[in-house]
Amino acid sequence: MSARRRKQSGAGSSGVASRDRATSAESSIAWRLTSRARLEADPGGANGFLLDTYSAAMCVCNDTAWTLLRMLKRGASVERLARELVARHDAKRGVARSDALGFVRRLRRMGLVDGHR
């Protein structure tokens, strides 16, 4: 990537550093589902359904998402979520961490998780 394109895309050295710091901070704290998020298990209990009680938005979860959401209900860090993904899917650690972080960020944008130090 050329220097100009890096600058345009905000991916300059200072941008990378601040994003790394943000990622590190996001990874180290415990995330917990907010009160507006409700989990409802399927009859079998292996997977279920996430309801945003503020908007009635709904997400049907596969068993992996369901496991992560149940961990977030009790409170879990990105690292813990990533470990679960590695254990479940034999994923590479870096990929699992990135996926777990993406999952948490998405929930955060929806107002469904809060971070706790």
Place this chain on the structure above:
Amino acid sequence: MGIAKPSVALTGFSGLDNPEPGKPVARAIRLGWPGPLSIHALNYEAWSTGAWGEGTVDAAHLIPPLLAGDEVAFARIMEIHRDQPLAALIPCLDLEVPVFSRLAPRLRDAGIKTLLAGSEQIQSIRKTALPQLCYRHGIAAPRTVHVEDLGDVAYQADQLGYPLIVKGTVAGARKVENAEQAVIEATRLHLRWGGGVLLQQPVAGDEYVVAMVARGDGSCLGRVAVRKLGVNHRGKGVIGAVVCDPDLDREAERILAHLNWRGPLELEFIRAHGTGRLNLIEVNCRFPSWILLSHWARCNLPVALLQEILKPGRRRMRKPRAGAAFVRDIYETAVPVTKLTQLERLKQVRPAGSRQRSPTSAKRSGRGVKVAITGISAFDVVMPGLGVARALRGAAAIGKVIGLGYGPFDTGIHRRDLFDHVFQIGDPADHDRLVTTLLEAKAAAGLDVVVPCLDLEIEHFVAVAPRLAARGIRTLLPSREALRVTRKTHLFNGAMTRKDWGAFEIPPTVKVWTLQGVDRSARSLGFPLVIKGPVSGAVAANSLQDARTVWLSLKEQGCSEGLAQSFVRGDEFAVAAVCDRQHRLTGAVAIKKLVRCERGNTWGAVRVDEQDLVESLATFLKAIRWTGPMEAEFIRDSVTEKFVLLEINGRFPAWISYCADIGANLPLHAVLTALGRPVPSETTARGLMFMRSCEELPVEASAFATFATKGGLAHGRQ
């Protein structure tokens, strides 16, 4: 000490496909009231179909129209009260609330309690007063202009820009895209409600509605907020789920605090995309039609209101359960003609006893015929599959009824009383996928016969019928040629119209492709003139300008061809029938249509003995070599008394459950004939009328998502 068995009078049982709130209020009170209770429906007409459901109300009374004045209304209420003492009265319609508010002191003196706002408060929330209300109290709202003179509509609409919402001063709203449409809608709404119209800038966002009950001191007794998940062609929320959003709750309570309100209230908001700002778009002085959802959300507002009316000072209700959802479907029943006549002549009747539960699969051995049905939604229009399912549900020969829905908002997929399983099907034009879906349904739930119930599906099911038959799934369908003959463009051509069909005739028709063609047809046929689309839609035009507008509207909808016919004045009839593979009728039922909704669909009817018509239709069907279910629609010319054929539909009509109610189970005929089994002889009942009303069903929000992602739901036994 409370009243041992209070009697409450409710209004608002009409509305057909745009239901008034009386029935849901009655059902909420019925379901939630702790103890014995008597519910009285006050109707302006006998055909208020919402009051006729089994177990909904204990008595129905006719009351005079509001136009007759306060004194006449009061006298009639007192007449009812003397006969059957009423403890409380809850008006459920916007226009009634000011009347009963004025009468409240006199009703109270007579022993009938109400909880209604004063005239000043009611005036302050009128639709025409919304801009002032919002300005005065700093409430965000879309720009709204009240236009009293219809001559100003085009100018004001242009000033606001398009698209634009045109609203009636009492009810009704439609989005328009230009000044011409604005004027047409404004004229329609003004003629209906008077007082001009409101022009409102639309806000892109999600719709939320808050229903509330205010105590006598204006404080909030209870509140339920709902997000509209499914909005139909009228802009009405027919699917919704309870939400608990603190911002919405705060705003609703803030507005209530300004209103000094008493009794039920509905606030409608749009939460703007992007900003998330809540815009108040409407305030109504009554419960909304989805209010039964408050019972399923464990915050039954109609019960709370009645309790507050009878014994004021109740504690604030708990929060509703977020995620509780509703779907608006239909309820159909057969009512004795004598009951309707009694209501019309004696002004009161006891409609029916407690609700009969539909027979369920639990009662059956499970070894009966397994039938799949398409067209199972009442979201926009009532589809025939719901009636077919209801008819088959009551038949002993049927083991399982399987619904085939197109999406999670097909209301019928949530009917546990009708369907054991529901599966999602895709575009029927994708024949491989259609076959695969049906084979998967067969593997999962068993499937012997499939009954397609939508016009646009029939040709595709005809195409895949041999492949289905090879895998053990039977159908009873017409040939492609027979289907082609019944299309409007063929049915109304010269050859068909010149033949003598006995008791009915096929009207002279002029095909039109251009505006000039419309002009020519008008010159040859005169007015009123009916312009029809090649597949659906028929609009009467009284002038050349009207006819041209109708044609242009059809062209906008993508029609390259239309049909022009002379308008025939008279009563409308229909015949539902099934033909076997030798093109002979296995059975037929003729009805006279008595109540139709705005879209022209039948919501009330009665069976008629028109043997000549049925025999002539049988000859016609034999001539075109028809096989399977069908419906023929007629008008009986009020001058010549001759039946004029309007349309042939290659599937059952939506009122088909009535046939089973009177003992001619035509859907069962179709299933048995498809399997090559004999149709049992039947004895049909007389003196029953078909009656349909809307009805809300409880749904868990998860059901929508589960259907969408997993492609089905299992309601009954596996």
